[in-house]
Amino acid sequence: MRVFIIAGEPSGDKLGAALIDGLKTLVPDVQFDGIGGARMIEAGLKSLFPMEEISIMGISEILSQYRHLKRRISETAETIIGSNPDVLITIDLPEFSLRVAKQVKAQSHVRCVHYVAPTVWAWRSGRAAKMARHIDQVLALFPFEPPYMQAAGMRCDFVGHPVVTDLQASAQEAQAFRAEHGLGDAPMALVLPGSRRGEVTRLAPIFGQALAPVMHARPDLRVVIPAAAPVEDLVRESVKDWPNAPLVIRSEDKPAKRAAFKAADVALAASGTVSLELAAAGTPMVIAYDMNWLSRQIIGRMLKVDTVTLVNLVSETRAVPEFIGADCVPARIADGLLDLLDNPTLQHDAMTLTMERLGQGGEAPGLRAARAVLDGLSEGRTRH
Secondary structure: OEEEEEEOOHHHHHHHHHHHHHHHHHOOOOEEEEEOOHHHHHHOEEEOOOHHHHOOOOHHHHHHOHHHHHHHHHHHHHHHHHHOOOEEEEEOOHHHHHHHHHHHHHHOOOEEEEEOOOOOOOOOOHHHHHHOOOOOEEEEOOOOOHHHHHHOOOEEEEOOOHHHHOOOOOHHHHHHHHHHOOOOOOOEEEEEOOOOHHHHHHHHHHHHHHHHHHHHHOOOOEEEEEEOHHHHHHHHHHHOOOOOOOEEEEOOOHHHHHHHHHHOOEEEEOOOOHHHHHHHHOOOEEEEEOOOHHHHHHHHHHOOOOOOOHHHHHHOOOOOOEEEHHHOOHHHHHHHHHHHHHOOOOOHHHHHHHHHHOOOOOOOHHHHHHHHHHHHHHHHHHHO
């Protein structure tokens, strides 16, 4: 069996490596070509070129490197068509992946599978119909996504979310973290203002203002901030005047980050998949996010859901308070944090249900994804 698999960013590389391992478990004689990072290469992928060449975020970056990307898209599609694998699996990164799949479908009968469904349930529902022109099957991370993809004419399998396999710190490791940094038994708030410079620039001042009344009410509160390497200096500069000397740790120090998540009493976080990481650690949270004025106006009009917090969506509750756009106001965020500090168990059931619905305790997502790919291949051959 020959598989061509494409990932273009670290999260996709993680998904791809788990899927490769799953396929190797089920089909011992399998060969992998494609594009991927260190994890996928270690798992057995022969990468056509370095994954970093297509790890491009944002419209301005895409435009500035358009010619190079277009050349790589054509090169990748030609390689796939020439090698005629049993299946093409593209992982997220639709700007690149779906353009490759489009060219492949136009000139071959290679089965195309896309891993990570677009958020059509939240906005831009037309994306599903466009995908269906050249994607045969979608592997979904969330249990509520298949109906949207199926309605557009694609097979869609919910395979579980990788957060359920993430290693969690023990209570002893959390206590050791507290002891190492002199936190003792003081209440601790984890603050996560995002991993991109624009997010930190917008959110850090708002988060700092929100924490001021919380610290006034809880003078012993300690703040810990995991910062990603690209924004670490910006985070340190942004929080240097916050009271009680916040502790900034590096997100890349995985044991420290896991221990901090476990040790925290509450968290204030930017919107995103971090809410699932917090739920996995059992850390109650307040979610807040804002964007530039134009993006807020456009996205606000297009949004089809009344919450963007994944824990709320998966658990079908509204247990996690969120302050998005015009509601991302320090006073409201502060009230949410204080209420959570007073009632830390309010989100317990929603977080537990979220993890269960994402596949915790069941077969690993990588293996489930592999089974779905093989079943889809078998189904496709039967039809033809």
